[in-house]
Amino acid sequence: MRFFKRMLGLTLSAALGVTCLAAGAPTAAAAGTEEKIKVACVGDSITAGSGDVNWPSYLQEMLGDGYEVKNFGLGGAAVRLLKNDGTRDPFWQDSTQYRESKEYGADIVIFMMGTNDGGANNYQHIDEYYKNDFKTLVQPYLDAGSKLYIATSPHAYSMLMSDVRNVNERIRQMQIELAEELDVPLVDMNTMTADMPECFPDGLHGNSGGYMVIAAGFYEQVFNSPNGALVETTIQTAPGARVAMGRNLRIADENGEVKFKSMPGTYEVEVLLDGYKRLTDTVEHTQSTTLQYTLEAGDLVVSAGKPATASSTQSGHTPDKAFDGQTDGDASRWESEAKDPSWLYVDLEAPTAITGVRLYWEAAYASAYEIQVSDDAETWTTMVKVTDGAGGLVQHDFEQEITARYVRIYGTRRATIFAYSIYEMQVLAAAGGETPGTDPGETPDDKPGETPDDNPSETPNDEPEVPQTGAAFPMMAAGCAALGAVCTVVTMRRKEN
Ligand SMILES: [Ca+2]
Numbered sequence: 439m440r441f442f443k444r445m446l447g448l449t450l451s452a453a454l455g456v457t458c459l460a461a462g463a464p465t466a467a468a469a470g471t472e473e474k475i476k477v478a479c480v481g482d483s484i485t486a487g488s489g490d491v492n493w494p495s496y497l498q499e500m501l502g503d504g505y506e507v508k509n510f511g512l513g514g515a516a517v518r519l520l521k522n523d524g525t526r527d528p529f530w531q532d533s534t535q536y537r538e539s540k541e542y543g544a545d546i547v548i549f550m551m552g553t554n555d556g557g558a559n560n561y562q563h564i565d566e567y568y569k570n571d572f573k574t575l576v577q578p579y580l581d582a583g584s585k586l587y588i589a590t591s592p593h594a595y596s597m598l599m600s601d602v603r604n605v606n607e608r609i610r611q612m613q614i615e616l617a618e619e620l621d622v623p624l625v626d627m628n629t630m631t632a633d634m635p636e637c638f639p640d641g642l643h644g645n646s647g648g649y650m651v652i653a654a655g656f657y658e659q660v661f662n663s664p665n666g667a668l669v670e671t672t673i674q675t676a677p678g679a680r681v682a683m684g685r686n687l688r689i690a691d692e693n694g695e696v697k698f699k700s701m702p703g704t705y706e707v708e709v710l711l712d713g714y715k716r717l718t719d720t721v722e723h724t725q726s727t728t729l730q731y732t733l734e735a736g737d738l739v740v741s742a743g744k745p746a747t748a749s750s751t752q753s754g755h756t757p758d759k760a761f762d763g764q765t766d767g768d769a770s771r772w773e774s775e776a777k778d779p780s781w782l783y784v785d786l787e788a789p790t791a792i793t794g795v796r797l798y799w800e801a802a803y804a805s806a807y808e809i810q811v812s813d814d815a816e817t818w819t820t821m822v823k824v825t826d827g828a829g830g831l832v833q834h835d836f837e838q839e840i841t842a843r844y845v846r847i848y849g850t851r852r853a854t855i856f857a858y859s860i861y862e863m864q865v866l867a868a869a870g871g872e873t874p875g876t877d878p879g880e881t882p883d884d885k886p887g888e889t890p891d892d893n894p895s896e897t898p899n900d901e902p903e904v905p906q907t908g909a910a911f912p913m914m915a916a917g918c919a920a921l922g923a924v925c926t927v928v929t930m931r932r933k934e935n
Contacts, residue, residue: 474506478544485511496653510539516554550589556604590628596641741865750775774858783846794835800859803829806851811842
């Protein structure tokens with residue numbers, strides 16, 4: 439069997455994202471003081487968020503120490519000031535959040551409220567009250583000299599007993615008109631959060647990814663976007679892979695495409711190779727940046743999800759748990775009965791060239807064991823013999839690759855009075871090595887003598903220039919590829935410039 443290394447290019451495409459305002463936000467210098475710029479985020483439960491998961495806190499993280507971002511979100515808040523019976527609804531107007539948002543003395547107020555006005559009870563009166571009550575609520579901020587930004591409500595994907603078009607069409611339109619009538623900048627968050635239902639799992643509220651998108655949108659449009667342009671970048675990666683920018687986790691679709699918006703700057707990139715190996719990288723990203731990562735020998739796990747058999751099982755910790763891809767957690771381990779010897783093997787389902795085995799021991803580990811291979815699960819060849827095992831995470835690299843179908847750990851002495859317990863056993867193959875299911879038609883572009891590179895290699899500016907209309911639109915993509923390996927971009931975090 440031959441082995442080769444392989445680099446896959448990443449497909450990039452870019453499209454203009456949201457058009458937005460060239461609004462001149464105050465800067466620390468413009469403020470003329472050493473004090474922090476105060477940012478008040480006013481809204482409903484979508485602003486309040488859940489615990490630490492809320493967009494104002496993400497915005498604070500993006501903006502850094504020069505700013506103080508406060509969350510004045512209140513669950514259930516609506517613009518409406520009158521109830522159906524004509525009496526005043528004190529809920530928002532009399533709330534602590536509203537009062538404190540006015541007393542805060544914000545330099546910048548981001549006002550995003552309207553989703554709860556899309557509910558049937560309120561919405562039937564929307565034309566009567568929304569604009570007037572909205573103006574009543576935001577007038578104190580304007581009177582105090584705050585720079586007010588009106589945001590359309592985030593995209594509604596589903597609403598109990600109501601039509602999402604209430605929010606996405608009529609109320610959005612009214613919010614746009616309000617910005618014009620009040621002569622304040624608009625941030626069209628409704629559009630910026632469209633087409634990402636996975637980020638708004640209950641139909642209205644963001645998960646961390648959804649709130650990251652909202653924070654990034656305000657970051658761009660309120661604070662950091664003199665050109666007012668966002669770029670949508672497509673990352674091509676393994677189908678189902680998770681890709682993140684900051685905390686903006688996205689799931690690759692069935693074609694392996696992930697889209698998110700990127701910004702110029704310095705990025706810290708963290709990539710997870712095949713579920714265990716982390717590579718980090720610092721990248722100066724300006725126009726067009728493509729990162730490629732190459733796996734080394736032993737980086738490819740070929741045993742995940744394969745059928746497993748053990749000498750015994752205890753308490754539901756079945757053999758398959760040691761091959762479920764999870765390397766920790768009580769629900770993810772195999773446990774034998776408390777006796778010597780005990781064994782566990784995996785069926786790779788075809789003869790496979792393997793280079794070693796990685797073990798994630800639970801506290802009940804083996805002090806003596808062997809790693810064995812077999813073609814028939816009857817006759818076993820010992821590849822590694824351990825007599826002083828210490829548990830934990832241990833990788834056994836074979837002296838030379840061997841082709842086998844079955845791989846077994848054969849425990850001969852327990853380190854404790856308890857059983858043998860393994861969170862995960864990973865059978866390793868050479869990166870890029872042919873594995874069952876590999877398309878034989880693919881041509882390896884191996885360079886003989888190429889040295890495996892432990893560090894991620896950067897190949898900047900090898901993508902076509904992005905069509906531009908004035909501003910420079912940055913593109914960035916990161917990913918990695920090896921046949922059969924799962925490569926995940928864990929974070930692409932933009933550092934402060
Ligand atoms: Ca496991």
